[in-house]
Amino acid sequence: MVNFFPIKINKTEEGKSLSIKWNDEKVTEVTLQKLRDECPCVNCKGESVMFESYIPLKSPFKPAGFYEIEKIEPVGNYAIQIYWKDGHNLGIYSWDILREL
Ligand SMILES: [Zn+2]
Numbered sequence: 001m002v003n004f005f006p007i008k009i010n011k012t013e014e015g016k017s018l019s020i021k022w023n024d025e026k027v028t029e030v031t032l033q034k035l036r037d038e039c040p041c042v043n044c045k046g047e048s049v050m051f052e053s054y055i056p057l058k059s060p061f062k063p064a065g066f067y068e069i070e071k072i073e074p075v076g077n078y079a080i081q082i083y084w085k086d087g088h089n090l091g092i093y094s095w096d097i098l099r100e101l
Pocket residue numbers: 039040041042043044045088090091
């Protein structure tokens with residue numbers, strides 16, 4: 001049971017972080033770089049298949065827009081989906097993940 005959820009998500013002034021205000025008055029801030037590096041999608045984070053874990057190699061090459069957000073869309077009432085400017089949009093960030101970052 002999730003008992004917290006964001007009531008406001010804003011880009012900070014310099015545009016390098018997201019500031020998240022939660023329903024319990026807590027405010028957390030996470031850099032876009034961290035958000036992207038921690039993208040929870042299978043392509044970025046890997047997955048476990050039959051006890052074998054697959055972890056993708058991190059490329060040192062970052063395409064333009066890698067750490068820039070195009071838009072954010074809500075997913076149901078439990079997560080947001082972040083569209084990055086390099087075209088990546090598979091990451092669904094649940095409230096749990098956002099809160100931990
Ligand atoms: Zn991803």
